[in-house]
């Protein structure tokens with residue numbers, strides 16, 4: 554079976570030697586030595602100033618919103634994983650959906666201004682599939698209207714623009730280290746901040762608001778990452794470059810083999826950027842390809858190849874959100890169209906190039 558994604562587990566003997574350390578010093582959680590070591594290692598690796606580790610990406614998002622003190626309305630994209638919008642809902646904030654642009658499927662900066670009201674406090678874009686949003690245009694709008702920018706960078710571990718980490722943009726960014734993501738601590742996540750004061754505040758918020766033993770400065774939550782997962786992350790980090798190289802070659806082979814199939818559109822490659830190739834999305838045009846996306850998806854399954862319709866259904870079409878005025882299909886024509894056409898093909902570091910060929914041959918054969 555070829556799944557859409559598969560975690561690459563770090564070598565067991567290396568993980569074991571870290572476990573031995575934990576058993577020796579018996580510090581299991583609450584900013585332990587491995588947690589501190591991982592924060593430093595990630596700052597160095599990613600080229601960022603401050604990171605706060607979390608038990609998952611969703612709690613990182615929810616806490617980031619808390620730390621920015623957002624309220625009222627937040628402008629976001631319907632084309633993402635549900636956690637993006639759920640994090641607003643958990644903060645009692647009304648999501649305002651803005652359509653995406655058709656190349657990279659990121660929020661369309663040209664459509665943001667029209668969605669701003671006196672209640673708007675922030676923009677929550679997603680670097681979809683790890684391709685950078687138009688950070689300059691988004692920042693300019695935010696500056697003009699006095700809005701915060703929080704990037705959901707769950708797909709963008711290692712994304713760089715002109716050699717600079719994408720995580721250095723906006724007020725805050727979050728990462729997810731879930732097992733299905735490029736870099737993993739099994740479950741885990743992080744908030745990236747740009748100054749020590751903000752990091753300290755976030756660190757308190759993820760630990761019930763404790764400033765010291767007897768001082769609770771905010772109604773914080775428990776979103777700490779434990780030492781065992783930090784150990785997993787430290788070992789994983791030694792292999793990340795190797796994994797990224799493999800993903801890059803898988804991406805190139807897919808592009809080479811799929812480029813001339815009628816009715817199959819690939820995303821452009823982002824200019825001046827490095828991306829982790831988190832996913833490999835293709836768009837299927839029924840008229841030209843002769844089959845719908847769902848037909849191709851089902852056919853691949855008969856060959857034991859499992860794609861994923863990321864992102865379908867759109868968040869704006871879910872029962873929780875579809876009643877919102879901004880959720881209407883007429884407000885989100887591009888996102889609705891893309892959600893019907895997109896299929897993410899298998900992408901993980903241990904996917905063999907011969908399996909990539911096999912997948913592409915099927916896609917070609919059925920065209």
Ligand SMILES: *Cc1c(COP(=O)(O)O)cnc(C)c1O
Nearest residue numbers: 609610611634636707729730731
């Ligand atoms: C995975 C993901 C999240 C949530 O991260 P978890 O660690 O699974 O909680 C949020 N946003 C996007 C875009 C994601 O892909």
